[in-house]
Amino acid sequence: MKTTWIPRAGVIMTVLLLGSTLAQAQGTQLLVSNVQAQQRPFTATWDVTYDLETVGDIAVTVSLYLSTDSGASYPNLCGTVSGDVGAGVLPGIGKSIVWDAGADFPGLSSATCRLRVTADDGQSDVPAGFVAIGPGTFMMGSPTTEPGWSSDETQHQVTLTRGFSMQATEVTNQQYRDLVQWAYDNGYVTATSASVRDALDGSTQELLNLGGYGCEISFVGGTFTVDVGKANHPVLDVNWYGSVAYCDWLSLQQGLPRAYNHSTWQCNAGNPYTATGYRLPTEAEWEYACRAGTQTPFNTGSCLDAGTEANYDGCSFYTGCPTGPYVGWTVPVGSYPANTFGLYDMHGNLWEWCNDWYGTYGGTVTDPVGAGAGDYRVVRGGDWSNAAQGCRSACRGSSDPDVSRDDFGIRPVRSTS
Secondary structure (H helix, E strand, O other): OEEEEEOOOOOOOOOOOOOOEEEEEOOEEEEEEEEEEEEOOOOOEEEEEEEEEEHHHOOEEEEEEEEOOOOOOOOEEOOOEEEOOEEEEOOEEEEEEEEEHHHHOOOOOOOOOEEEEEEEOOOOOOOOOEEEEOOEEEEEOOOOOOOOOOOOOOOEEEEEOOOEEEEOOOOEHHHHHHHHHHHHHOOOEEEOOOEEEEOOOOOOOEEEEOOOOOOOEEEEOOEEEEOOOOOOOEOOOEOHHHHHHHHHHHHHHOOOOOOEOOOOOOEHHHOHHHOOOOEOOOHHHHHHHHHOOOOOOEOOEOOOOOOOOOEOOOOOOOOOOOOOOOOOOOOOOOOOOOOOOOOOOOOEOOEEEEEEEOOOOOOOEEOOOOEOOOOOEEEEOOOOOOOHHHHOOOOEEEEOOOOOOOOEEOOOEEEOO
8 A cells, every 4th residue: 555645734724745655565566646735715625636656557546534633643534535536546647636625524624634645456465463364165163073062153154255464463462552552642542540441432431451450551650561571461451342442543553444433333334344444353254263274173183282382271171182281371472383374372372352242153154243232242262261172263252342351352353355
């Protein structure tokens, strides 16, 4: 994806876009240059012009985004636009966009506003620290003969039509600390020594219980810190809302549209698979990624070794498998080998929040989104205190989304195709 910035694009001033930036997208070079913007006199309409180059003269998708925080984030897609914008824009000189700022953002008048033009070939790079996972079909759930089988694990065929990128590890304390500090500094959250609370869309929902047992992040005097030696351990005591918020902060920081509405807590109006920004995985995506092509109880086979393959209570061994050590707490992410997809700690360490409401499933389905509503959100993967059977690829957990625990964590995804 290519981006170019416009300084101070309020509707009460005329501005000039500066410079050009080169970017790569899956080997396709995109260049936006010679960008200019002009407000029409006595109106809230803007004319934006730019030059566009692409290798092979391919058509791309051009978008215009607005920042109201001096360019710290670009969460606002400019929707009332016409001209050389949207899908199918061919390269050329003197491309133009007409933007009705008054229709999109009535009354906007701020020196802290910025605009960003993006050109995207639809093949964005995999984010740093993430791995690409292609679409596919798999058997979700487990057979009734699998030791530890539960009646809510009905085995059924699932097809995922879109690929996605998933973070290779659980989100660490340091990663959460850095992003929540950024969110705090930009007014997206409030914080006390006991709690971090949401400040988007009028929400005041608690996100992270800083006073929770085992929490390894602290807040004093406007600054978040991580306990000594715990930077690379997975963040815990973050509830479902705090996991969703983390995904949205990541989107905002990178200039992507937020996936979640913090009033309704819906993801992309109920269709997570087409969300542009970061989000939690659907339950189907999570199991597909965990299995990585396997149909055994674990992606390691019929057994899961607590000494060399995962962090769980090795004293509570799986049927037919040997006992192992019990660490009794989280370990640094990536302490054990990755699965075939390149994902670490899909079994054990922390349960991971999924996007779905918990409910029954079954049948042959495509791109499932879970129950339409409910009381509990899905968690997957087991944790450091679980018996082996709770870490199985098919094992389903659930919890009140308000709950902050020392065995729940986060692993964000982003749709890629």
